[in-house]
Amino acid sequence: MTAPSQSTASEAAVRVRRARAELKRQIAAGERKARELCESAWLDPDGDAASLLVAEVLGSMRGMGSLRTAQTLDELGISSRRRLRGVGINQRRRLRSWLSNKEGAMKPRLVVLAGPTAVGKGTVAQYVRDHFPEVRHSVSTTTRTIRPGEVDGVHYEFVTEAQFDQMIEAGEFLEWAQVHNAYRYGTPKSAVERELAAGHSVLLEIDLQGARNVREQMPNALTIFLAPPSWHELVNRLVGRGTESASEQERRLATARIELASQDEFDHVVVNTDVAEAAREVVALMLDDIE
Numbered sequence: 303m304t305a306p307s308q309s310t311a312s313e314a315a316v317r318v319r320r321a322r323a324e325l326k327r328q329i330a331a332g333e334r335k336a337r338e339l340c341e342s343a344w345l346d347p348d349g350d351a352a353s354l355l356v357a358e359v360l361g362s363m364r365g366m367g368s369l370r371t372a373q374t375l376d377e378l379g380i381s382s383r384r385r386l387r388g389v390g391i392n393q394r395r396r397l398r399s400w401l402s403n404k405e406g407a408m409k410p411r412l413v414v415l416a417g418p419t420a421v422g423k424g425t426v427a428q429y430v431r432d433h434f435p436e437v438r439h440s441v442s443t444t445t446r447t448i449r450p451g452e453v454d455g456v457h458y459e460f461v462t463e464a465q466f467d468q469m470i471e472a473g474e475f476l477e478w479a480q481v482h483n484a485y486r487y488g489t490p491k492s493a494v495e496r497e498l499a500a501g502h503s504v505l506l507e508i509d510l511q512g513a514r515n516v517r518e519q520m521p522n523a524l525t526i527f528l529a530p531p532s533w534h535e536l537v538n539r540l541v542g543r544g545t546e547s548a549s550e551q552e553r554r555l556a557t558a559r560i561e562l563a564s565q566d567e568f569d570h571v572v573v574n575t576d577v578a579e580a581a582r583e584v585v586a587l588m589l590d591d592i593e
C-alpha cells in the first residue's frame with residue numbers, strides 16, 4: 303500500500319508522461335507546429351510542454367530521425383538532455399530560426415507598442431483595430447479607473463488592487479508594472495499564448511518596463527516606440543485629453559521624459575504626427591515581419 307503522497311506523485315508523473323506523448327503525437331501528425339509548442343513552453347515554464355526534451359520535439363518532426371536530430375542539436379549547441387524549459391536565450395534564438403526555416407511557418411511574434419503618456423498609443427491602436435482587423439490586440443488588466451469613452455474588456459480589463467494581486471499570485475501575467483508611480487498594468491499570458499499558438503502576431507500596448515520585460519522573455523518580440531512630433535505637442539495632447547488632474551499630468555510628464563530618453567532601445571520609432579499614417583506604419587512593420 304503506497305503512502306498517499308507517493309501515489310499522488312506517481313499519478314502526476316503518469317499525467318505528465320501521457321501529456322508529453324500526446325504533444326509528440328500532435329507534432330508527428332502535423333496537428334501542431336513544433337515552433338508553437340516551444341513558444342507556449344517558454345511562456346509557461348511550469349506546463350507539461352516545458353518538460354519535453356528538445357530532442358523529443360525535433361525527433362517528432364517529419365523527416366527527423368535520430369541521426370538528423372543529433373546533428374541538429376549539435377549545430378544548435380543544445381544538449382540532448384536539455385528540456386524546453388531549460389533552453390537559454392541564445393539557444394532559443396537559434397532554435398526559433400531553425401524551426402522557422404524548417405517549418406516555413408509564419409513567424410507569430412509579440413509586437414510591443416510603447417511610448418510616453420498621451421502620445422497617441424490608444425488612438426493609433428484603435429485605428430489599427432478599426433482598419434486592420436487581422437491584427438490581434440492584447441487587452442491589458444489595470445487598476446486604473448475607467449475613462450469616459452473606454453469600454454471594460456475592450457480598452458482594458460479594469461480590476462481592483464486585490465484582484466490584481468490575485469492574478470499575480472496565480473502567475474496570470476506575461477509581465478506587469480506599476481506605471482507613473484500609481485496604477486498597475488499587466489499583460490494576461492493566456493490570451494497572448496492562444497494567439498501565438500494560432501500563428502497570429504499580437505500587438506501589446508505597454509510601458510517601457512513592460513517592453514523591457516517582454517524583450518527579456520521573448521527576444522524576438524518586435525518593439526516599436528511611438529514618439530510625439532514634439533514635447534510641446536505631447537503636453538498639448540495630455541492637457542487636451544483632459545483625463546487627468548494637473549498633479550497627475552505632472553506625474554505622467556515626469557515618466558514621459560524618462561521614456562523619451564529610452565527610445566533607442568526599440569527596434570523602430572514611429573512619429574505620431576497623423577494617426578492614420580502612424581497606424582499604417584505600425585501595421586506595415588508588423589506585416590513586413592510576418593511575410
Ligand SMILES: Nc1nc2c(ncn2[C@@H]2O[C@H](COP(=O)(O)OP(=O)(O)O)[C@@H](O)[C@H]2O)c(=O)[nH]1
Pocket residue numbers: 416417418419420423424442443446477478479481487488489507508509510511512513554
Ligand atoms: N507594463 C505594462 N504597461 C501597460 C500595460 N497596459 C498599458 N500600459 C501602459 O501604462 C501606461 C499608462 O496607460 P494609461 O493609463 O492608458 O495612460 P496613457 O498612456 O496616458 O493613455 C501607458 O504607458 C501604457 O502603455 C500593460 O499591460 N503592461
Ligand SMILES: Nc1ncnc2c1ncn2[C@@H]1O[C@H](COP(=O)(O)OP(=O)(O)O)[C@@H](O)[C@H]1O
Pocket residue numbers: 417418419420421422423424425426539540542543574575576577
Ligand atoms: N496624431 C495626433 N494628432 C493630434 N492629436 C492626437 C493624435 N494622436 C492622438 N491624439 C490625441 O492625443 C490625446 C492622447 O491620445 P491617447 O491615444 O490617449 O494617448 P496614449 O494612449 O498614448 O496615452 C487624445 O486626446 C487623442 O485624441
